[in-house]
Amino acid sequence: MMMLKKISAFLMLILCCYAVNAKPYMPTDMNAVLEQLPINADLSSANFKALRTQLNANPTNVNLATELARLYIERARDEGDPRYLGYAQAALTPWWNLDQPPIAVIVLRATLFQSTHQFNQALKDLDTALKLDSNNGQAWITRATILQVQGEYAQALKSCEHLYALAPALITLTCVANVRNLNGDALKSYQDLKLCYQQAADKPPAIQVWVLTLLAEMAVRLGNTIAADQTFQQAIKIEKPDSYLLGAYSDFLLDQNRPQEVIKLLKDKTNNDALLLRYAEALKNANAIQAEFQIQSLQQRFAAAMLRADTVHQREQSRFELRLMHNPVKALAIAKLNWQVQKEPADARVYLEAAVAANDKNAVATMVNWLATSHLQDAALQKISDRTQHK
Amino acid sequence: MIYKNMLIRVIKKHISWFNCCFVLLCLCSANAYAHKPSDSYLQLAVQENKLLGQWDIALRDLDFAIGLDQDGNHAITWQEVVNKQKEMQAYAFARLHIQLKKTDCPIKYGQVLIDHHTDGNYAVLQFTANCKGQINQLALRYSLFADLDPSHRGLLKLTYKGSTITTVKTAIFGPDSASQLFMLAEQNRFNEFKDYVTEGIWHIWTGYDHILFLISLLLPAVLVYDRKKWQAAPHFKAPFFDILKVVTAFTLAHSITLTLATLQVISLPSRWVESVIALSIILAALNNLYPYVLGRRWLVAFSFGLIHGFGFAAVLADLGLTNSTLVLALVGFNIGVEIGQLCIVIVFVPLAYALRHSKFYQNKVIAGGSILVVLIASAWFIERAFNQPIFSQIPNFLSYLGLK
Numbered sequence: 001m002m003m004l005k006k007i008s009a010f011l012m013l014i015l016c017c018y019a020v021n022a023k024p025y026m027p028t029d030m031n032a033v034l035e036q037l038p039i040n041a042d043l044s045s046a047n048f049k050a051l052r053t054q055l056n057a058n059p060t061n062v063n064l065a066t067e068l069a070r071l072y073i074e075r076a077r078d079e080g081d082p083r084y085l086g087y088a089q090a091a092l093t094p095w096w097n098l099d100q101p102p103i104a105v106i107v108l109r110a111t112l113f114q115s116t117h118q119f120n121q122a123l124k125d126l127d128t129a130l131k132l133d134s135n136n137g138q139a140w141i142t143r144a145t146i147l148q149v150q151g152e153y154a155q156a157l158k159s160c161e162h163l164y165a166l167a168p169a170l171i172t173l174t175c176v177a178n179v180r181n182l183n184g185d186a187l188k189s190y191q192d193l194k195l196c197y198q199q200a201a202d203k204p205p206a207i208q209v210w211v212l213t214l215l216a217e218m219a220v221r222l223g224n225t226i227a228a229d230q231t232f233q234q235a236i237k238i239e240k241p242d243s244y245l246l247g248a249y250s251d252f253l254l255d256q257n258r259p260q261e262v263i264k265l266l267k268d269k270t271n272n273d274a275l276l277l278r279y280a281e282a283l284k285n286a287n288a289i290q291a292e293f294q295i296q297s298l299q300q301r302f303a304a305a306m307l308r309a310d311t312v313h314q315r316e317q318s319r320f321e322l323r324l325m326h327n328p329v330k331a332l333a334i335a336k337l338n339w340q341v342q343k344e345p346a347d348a349r350v351y352l353e354a355a356v357a358a359n360d361k362n363a364v365a366t367m368v369n370w371l372a373t374s375h376l377q378d379a380a381l382q383k384i385s386d387r388t389q390h391k
Numbered sequence: 392m393i394y395k396n397m398l399i400r401v402i403k404k405h406i407s408w409f410n411c412c413f414v415l416l417c418l419c420s421a422n423a424y425a426h427k428p429s430d431s432y433l434q435l436a437v438q439e440n441k442l443l444g445q446w447d448i449a450l451r452d453l454d455f456a457i458g459l460d461q462d463g464n465h466a467i468t469w470q471e472v473v474n475k476q477k478e479m480q481a482y483a484f485a486r487l488h489i490q491l492k493k494t495d496c497p498i499k500y501g502q503v504l505i506d507h508h509t510d511g512n513y514a515v516l517q518f519t520a521n522c523k524g525q526i527n528q529l530a531l532r533y534s535l536f537a538d539l540d541p542s543h544r545g546l547l548k549l550t551y552k553g554s555t556i557t558t559v560k561t562a563i564f565g566p567d568s569a570s571q572l573f574m575l576a577e578q579n580r581f582n583e584f585k586d587y588v589t590e591g592i593w594h595i596w597t598g599y600d601h602i603l604f605l606i607s608l609l610l611p612a613v614l615v616y617d618r619k620k621w622q623a624a625p626h627f628k629a630p631f632f633d634i635l636k637v638v639t640a641f642t643l644a645h646s647i648t649l650t651l652a653t654l655q656v657i658s659l660p661s662r663w664v665e666s667v668i669a670l671s672i673i674l675a676a677l678n679n680l681y682p683y684v685l686g687r688r689w690l691v692a693f694s695f696g697l698i699h700g701f702g703f704a705a706v707l708a709d710l711g712l713t714n715s716t717l718v719l720a721l722v723g724f725n726i727g728v729e730i731g732q733l734c735i736v737i738v739f740v741p742l743a744y745a746l747r748h749s750k751f752y753q754n755k756v757i758a759g760g761s762i763l764v765v766l767i768a769s770a771w772f773i774e775r776a777f778n779q780p781i782f783s784q785i786p787n788f789l790s791y792l793g794l795k
Contacts, residue, residue, distance in 0.1 A: 024445070024504035024515040027469040034505055034512040035450040035467040037460060082428040083452075086540030093538070116542075271426060300509045301427060308430050308544045309563055 038079055043071075055091065065091045066104045073111060080243050080272050085115055103132050107139050117312050117341055119146050137166035144175050151343035151374060153183040170200045174211055181218050182345065184375030190218040205239045212238070213245050220252050221345065223379030228252055243272050250278040251346075255380060259285040270294070273301050277316050281323055295324050314338035318350045328357035336363070343370075345378050352384050364388050427510040429543040431535060433487075433564075437551035437575065442496060442520040447506055447513040448483060448535070456539055457482050469505070472514060476503050480516060488532040489520050496522035526551070529573045533564035541566045551575045553586070583716060584723045591727015594706050595735070600668050600771065601699060602735060603764050607675035608637050608692055609739055610757055613747040616682050621757055623747040630747075634740060636689035638732065644696025645703060646725055652704030653721050664701040666776040671695035672768035679761040703728060 027034070048071065055064045069088040076084035089112055095101035096109065106129040113122035123146055129139045144159035160175035177193040197203075197211050216231035232249045235241070241249075246269060250262045262282035269275040276298055283291035302317050315338050322331035332354035339351055348367060355363035368385050371378075432447040450467050454460055459467050459475050472479075480500045489496040501517030522529075529549070536543040545564035550557060553575075562571055595601055613630045614621040624630045651657045675691060678684055684691055707724050746752040770781045 024447075024506040024517075026502070026504050030468065030470040030473070032469045033466045034469055034472065035454070037451060037454060037465040037467065039465050079426075081426045082542060083426075083455075083540060086429065086536075086542030087455075089541045090539050093541075096541075273426070297509065304427055304430065304509050307546050307561075307563075308428070310428070 038081070040075065040079070043075060060094050062095075062102050062104065065094070066102075066108060069108050073108070076115070078242075082115075085112055088112060100128060103129050103136070106132075107136065107142070110139070110142060114142065114146055119150060119341065122146055134162075135166060137163060140166070141171075141175060144179070148179050148182070149342045149344055153179050153374070157183075168200075170196055170203070170207070170211065174214065178214055181221070182374070182376055184377070186218065186222055186377035190215065190222060193218070209235050209238050209241070209245060213248055216252070217248055220255075221378045221380075225252075225256065229256075243269070243275055247274055247278060250275070250282070254278065254281055254285065257285070259283070263288070270297075273298070273313060274316050276301070277320055277324075284324065298324070311337070311341075315342070315347055315350060318354060322350060322354045322357060328354050332358045332360060332363055343374075345376060345381065348376065348378070349381055349384075352381060356384060356388060429536065429540055431543070431545050432508070432513070432548070433533075433545055434548045435489075435529075435550070437526050437529075437549075440522055440524065440526060442489065442522065442526070442529075444498075444518040444520060446483065446487070446516040446518070447508065448516065449508070449511060449513050451511060452536060452540070452543070453479055453482075453514060456536065472503065472505070479503065479514060483516055483535060484518070486533070486535040486537075489522075490530040490532075491522040491524060491526055491528065493530075494523055496520040527575050529575065530570065531562075531564070531573070532570045534569055537566050537569065549573060553583075580719065584719055587720045587723025588727040588730065590707075591724040591729075592731040592734075593727075594703065594724075595728050595731030598702075598706070600672060600702075600768075601732075603768065604668070604672045604675055604695065604699065605638075605641065605732060605735060606739060607672060607679065607761065607764050608641070608688055609634060609736065609743065610760060611679050611682075612637065612688075612740070613743045614753060614757070621753045623753070627744070630740075630744065633688070634736065637692045638736060640689040640693035641696040641699070642729055642732070644693045645700035645728070648697045648700025649703045649707070649725060649728075650700075650721060652701050653707055653717070659701050661705050662775060662778075664698060664705070666772060667698045668695075668702050669768050669772035669775055671698060673765050673772065676761040676764035676768065679757055680765075 051064060051068050055068055069091040072084040072088035076082060092105055092108060095105045106125050110122040110125035126139045126143045129136055140159050140162040144156045147156035147159060156179045160179060163172040163175055173193060173196045177189040180189040194215055212231050212235035216228050216235060219228035219231055232252060235245055246265060250265060253262045259282035262278060266275050266279040270279055276294060280291060280294040280298055283294055298320055305313055314334050318331045318334040318338055321327045321334060335351040335354045338347055352367040355367060371381060371385055429449060429452050434445045436443045450459060454467060457475060457478055459471050461471050484498050498518050498520045504515040506513050506515045533545045535545060547562040547564060549560040560573060611621060612633045613624055615624050707720060773779050774781050
């Protein structure tokens, strides 16, 4: 009886949650759980709470503020929840609008700008920080990362090279190899990084996952699917895979027409929009009936982002319009906007696919030209590009 | 790029491994932050001097601000929300200020409900705000969570009803846009009246049936029917009085029924009204081809004008009327109709008067024009009386004939 009650209460909850024209309601059960808060050992630790209390008592203490901000940024990365970035910014409030805050604040501010795709502001801050302290390894690597995303490979490489004196060889080489890999040196950089990875001793698990994921992505671009699959598998077994690895592996599996594996991999990860996108694509490719429901949830999430004028997810949104809504014209428009901000292989891919689907010859030509001038070697992109040439 | 980010976190955790002297942190790209950020949804609807409000705030965010999870089990129950209801309202409404012309509109708390959004459940705070005076502008200051999470945004949907249409304004509140002023359409009586006059004019100009009826009556006004032929009227006096009588009769008649129908003294089924309007146009045009009513066309104008008035009333009703604006709307709309009608007369009559001696006008325009009007109005009549689409089928018909 109790069980039945619980089941019916659960069904009621689902109905309330997903009715298309949901109206505000008053729960009838006082014990109905309305929200499950993220359980977070770090943030509920006594140490963290003490830090918060101390900062509240003394909000202009730079050391306390940057320590708290740093903890929040780590949380944001681990949980994929941008709220923590806001909390980090709040901790930095006394310095946020200053032209030249303490160097630790500048670098944290750059990180926060980067995470909301305000790349130029982030670069400005990093340049200021590096002028004050040219040995700030974190600033150099953040700078390299942003420039690589913007497709400024020469400058990105220069930033990486500053790390030789500041960081361990594997870190520096990963930075360098990742830029060169996109810039006409795909095979050599892949082999170099693979060798360096094998030779590095006592690698912490997180480092292993990181480098292996990059190696797997490089193998994908080289068209070496067997190596890619093995490397992804290897990375996933090391520790609980994070959302980036899951996304990258899912993309590979989708391209290999293995949607069932993606469904298994992502079925509990639908809180994350980027992973929900892959999940919905897999369901659709597998002709699963739940596809329609997940597509609708995605649509609602993009609509919510549009309401707050968010442009951070344009890459995903473009892919959503192209592959799930079958609206190549809209997808291309979004891909073009996204391209002004970031130029990674995934951005090029959605741009080119949308351009082909929308039959927009100018857009196809733009992308084919970019592929030629950037010397990006990417098997999937090459295939699409070749097809347009032989038409 | 995300992966490079991880390295920094890794380095931080394994400084000994790297033997580094700098502390790095994770550099996540946005792709890693694929959850929805914090938003609240604020809806305001202007009703007379009052604002009806509904404010949806994520339970997660409220928990971070005032601690809803009282037993610390990471699950927020309805009981816990109810316990904190007063504190929640006090916290939220201390961070929302609504003003009309520098005077606060005091907020009265209503119920607290729950609603689901794409990223979880939200507390729904209902409220009303009473402003002193007519709400023709609103100043809002929004600072919810500004101190805790500067990336939080307040998404406003402001609904207000002008004289004829409902307008929805949206806005985004954040730390850089915490105070915003909204000018609502002037709701004073004069502007409202003006809107109804405009509606009346537009209805005459875009409701072709009234134009055709009027033109059918005016076509022969500059002529006299003599020896079974239309001939030019000798001087201006007779046509002028003829036109004056026709227009006045039509105006008087439709004003009477427009008023009676709007005040709900008489009501007629709209299909019947619309069909008879079409019929009136057919008869008016036929009267030019086979004149049987000559001197008393004003009587035709009057009797069919009564029916046209019901048609106007239906349009006015569709604009949405409240008791407070009824008379204003009625008078404004009617004046608009008369202005629209007068414009047609002013354009048409001098032209007809100038052409009245020509055989072209006496034969071709009168006959051809009237036949055309009969055809169009007959099609309307069939569409309206028998619910048979005709005009929308023309393209199909043309392509069937191979003309298109």
